[in-house]
Amino acid sequence: MKTTAAILISLAVLPAQAADTALHCERLFDSRSGKVLGEHTVLVRDGKVAEVIPGRAKLAEGTDSIVLAGHTCLPGWTDLHVHLGSQSSPQSYSEGFRLDDVDFAFRSVGYAEKTLLAGFTSVRDLGGEVAPHLRDAINQGLVRGPRIFAAGKSIATTGGHADPTNGYNSELSHLLGPPGPTEGVINSVEDARQAVRQRYKDGSDVIKITATGGVLSYAKSGDAPQFTVEEVKAIVDTAKDYGYKVAAHAHGAEGMKRAVLGGVTSIEHGTMMTDEIMSLMKQKGTWYVPTIYAGRFVADKAKIDGYFPEIVRPKAQRIGAQIQRTAGNAYKAGVKIAFGTDMGVGPHGDNAREFVYMTEAGMPAAYALQAATIRAAEVLGVDDQGVVEAGKRADIIALPGDPVADIGNVMKVDFVMKDGVVYKRPTP
Structure with missing residues (x-):
């Protein structure tokens, strides 16, 4: 790279x-x-x-x-949740074995330009080793794209949503060995601190954790909690040493609650958010980034035979369809909401459709536009945009x-x- x-x-x-x-x-x-x-x-x-x-x-x-x-x-506009190094397709799972980082880097150039031309002058890329390098190329004037706040490799637990070895057979797993903090996989407070420090070494701008299972990972559960509160706190506290904010992917209620208690800046997706969690988020000042687009996209694609592996398909059907309703409930409850799409799940350049989905969920158009402008800047912790x-x-x-x-x-x-x-x- x-x-x-x-x-x-x-x-x-x-x-x-x-x-x-x-x-x-x-x-x-x-x-x-x-x-x-x-x-x-x-x-x-x-x-x-x-x-x-x-x-x-x-x-x-x-x-x-x-x-x-x-x-x-x-x-x-700012999209607070993208993945510029990839784009969902029926070939996505096999491509991880066939393609090199440089292949994904070349693809990301086109994705970045589409995002910029759609009106998104800044993005927060929440997981992907290509993103820090793409950020640097854009900053150097080599390629056209939005300003990128890059997480680099997401931090997971063993078998968690961002464990890069999920779905590997026993031969590959034995050959590669278990991933650790360097690869963004932790199993203790000490590992958590090391993983954040590795992201600093790698040049990240923000920290992303996968606090629960996920929809598209090759694993059965899409909502089980995957960190302890102590591990989340260790990540958040270490991140503060480097001026980092922490975004938490979370679908299930228990993992979401632990992430909020641990002090994360934002909850991403938040599918099974409860009234208790909404109250806790308001108390803690935690932001919510719904990514309605991704939920609707995966729920729709789950209807197509062969688009997702069979272990993924039921999660996409069950979880994806709920996000828009949750976003509407969170708005009514007074949770702070900022704009994000999880683009890379859907096609890059179509990010603005999230505004339409936000208004369908009950948010005023002006509120949705603020979520992608002044509110997004607050989440990033910047005051110049x-x-x-x-x-x-x-x-x-x-x-x-x-x-x-x-x-x-x-x-x-x-x-x-x-x-x-x-x-x-x-x-x-």
């Missing part, structure tokens, strides 16, 4: 960045208030927002002017119409700017 960036250098050339760019927006979504404002001019300089001016402002000579008539401008304000990153997208009035407009993004660089603009 160390040579991947060099291999990919010729795949993309970034567009030149103008010194000053003015965006004339017919409407502007204010992510702090959740309101759509009238006409504004957004002046961009050196990758940041220099001014936000009501109305159509007069510009200095030489300013590049982009007129977004009929459009609403918004802060670039998620809003269109002077001094913030010039991550700005635009789409025809008003997404608060018609959430379906989120599927029509035709202008994308990241760090002041335009990657997509409307066809004249």
